[in-house]
Amino acid sequence: MSQFSSRQRNALAIILASYLLILLDTSIVITGLPEIQASLGFSQVGLSWVQNAYTLAFGSLLLLGARAGDLFGRKNVFMWAIACFALASFVIGLTQSTSLMIAARAAQGASAAVLAPATLSLLSTYFSEGEERVRALSLYGATAGIGATLGLVLGGMFAGWLSWRVGFFVNIPVCVVLFFAARFLLEESEPESGKLDVMGAIYSTFGMACLIYGIIEGGELGWQQTIPWGFLGVALLSLMIFVANEARHQAPLMPLRLFSDFERTSAYLARMTFVGAMVSFFFFSTQFMQHVLNYSPVEAGLGFVPMTAFTFISAMWVPKVTRIIGNKWVVMGAFALLILGLWLLSHLNTGAEYFADLLLPMMIIGLGNGAALGPLTVSGVKGVAAKDAGAASGVVNTAHQLGGTIGLSVLVVIFASAKDPSLDPTSAWAGQISVGYLGCVVMLVVGLLILLASALNSNMRQRKMASV
Incomplete structure (x- = not known):
């Protein structure tokens, strides 16, 4: 500093x-x-x-x-x-x-x-x-x-x-x-200057509350029930009215101009896939260490220390690497590392040992985690006027929160459906967690494709400007 x-x-x-x-x-x-x-x-x-x-x-x-x-x-x-x-x-x-x-x-x-x-x-x-x-x-x-x-x-x-x-x-x-x-x-x-967008606040708060409550209830009651879908339907309607209100209001709660830049919008979407995968990674890894390796809560927490160390190391190198290859390539490289680390974890079984099977993936995921969050945040607030800094920060944090909530809810459903009743409890846990890790991989691949589309769009725009 x-x-x-x-x-x-x-x-x-x-x-x-x-x-x-x-x-x-x-x-x-x-x-x-x-x-x-x-x-x-x-x-x-x-x-x-x-x-x-x-x-x-x-x-x-x-x-x-x-x-x-x-x-x-x-x-x-x-x-x-x-x-x-x-x-x-x-x-x-x-x-x-x-x-x-x-x-x-x-x-x-x-x-x-x-x-x-x-x-x-x-x-x-x-x-x-x-x-x-x-x-x-x-x-x-x-x-x-x-x-x-x-x-x-x-x-x-x-x-x-x-x-x-x-x-x-x-x-x-x-x-x-x-x-x-x-x-x-x-x-x-x-x-x-300007008044608070009261109607926007009501519609957004009510819509987001129904959305998150619907996701929570879907995870707890099961998606075959009508209650979660009812709340999600109400959420969709409320948020559609919210967007229409924002388009008309002079001092909107969420200025729609924040989404006019493709790179910024891509960063919000990629952030959702990143956080969804990482929250699920913590959930599944904690379950694996406690239920398969029989670690205590403290031991399971300590199992994440190597990942934390490499997250810190990676994050400290981000400014230097960004100067050399640019922000967009740093974050895409980070997603590639995360995909590799989680793919390795998806091969864990009941015979796994921490130092032989978990340590290397934890370090790789740490490198990817440390290299992803900063550049995603940079892209999420890039080019935003000072008057919209708070609103842009809110969109970044909303994408962060929704990504974690939606991602974990979806992957927990997949995790639960992968249970094999013919296996003993420990083997069943290991198999379900393996499927959960593969779900994280798929989520990150989607995020990487979004980032790649953003990079290609940026390159095309630069070529057009150069040819003028």
Whole structure:
């Protein structure tokens, strides 16, 4: 970070710490769910809403949360979001009630829906487009890789050795530090003139809520039921009305001009396939290490450490490699590495050993993971006017959230349908997980084809401009 000014270093430290806070909180909960169920007496269905309430609030409010920073000032909105996140964490840490737990998790998700795009829009504000922003986003990408794995390890440690409540209480001092750091070190952005797109906010929030709820219910009830499809139909209608509203509104929640650039739109779609595959990778790998290799939650978390290390190494090399071959080739190379690593994992069986069979794929996936997120984010906010930075950050985060939710839901259905009742439980798990990994491969191949189409379109456009 020595190449940045002191102003930029202060801002980047706050941005990365805030992003890490969100990532840690999400993954810490996963490993703490069994202890939360035992402590509060959740039913199996009720327990799923500890995560679903967060996901629903987070995904449905992202676009509104992103635009709030543009309209009311990014520093101001960031501070409010941090304060609300801390309060929700405090309530969760103390609660003895299942209903209050779910409500507070929803409040956490709503706070994160404002905080996540605020961090990315602040990064776009402090770092100009080009190499400077690429360097900052490489650190942002490295934080993403580290946060997901560190959360799994810490969650297992807190739940197994201390209490699941510790994982929420530790948020509070971190939030206090971030609040005052933002208060004294960040500069306020110039609020955009215009009124909040109220109808757009209603349609988008309702539509996204129905979409995510429909996906969640489809995964839990099964896609043969009518309830998930009913919610998805309502979501489609609401989001169509939302798009029509955005086309007419003078200060839209999601300016449709963000999708006028093919490279940006391709980055959003490719990001969805990337996140869908990576969230599923963490899910299937955790299942494999715990159910097939018989690892404890802490051991399973530690199994991701090599991947995390290579994610960090790769992310640090992204700026240098980007200067040599360009952003689009870096991200396509990253997808190729991810496809290779997940294809290798798809050959795992009950005789697998970590060092012989998992270590190399984990390292390859780490290289691809570290090289993908930063360049995808660069493409997602490339060429965006300052007044639309918040909205663009919201679209990036919405693509991120939807990719993970949809991708995992689809692959879990495929995973469940691949069960062979003639096999013993361990062999059946291994076979299902292998099919799940192949699903990740297919998802990434689709993403790579989207990126290739974007690259070819860019080359054709450059040739036309050169010939004029």
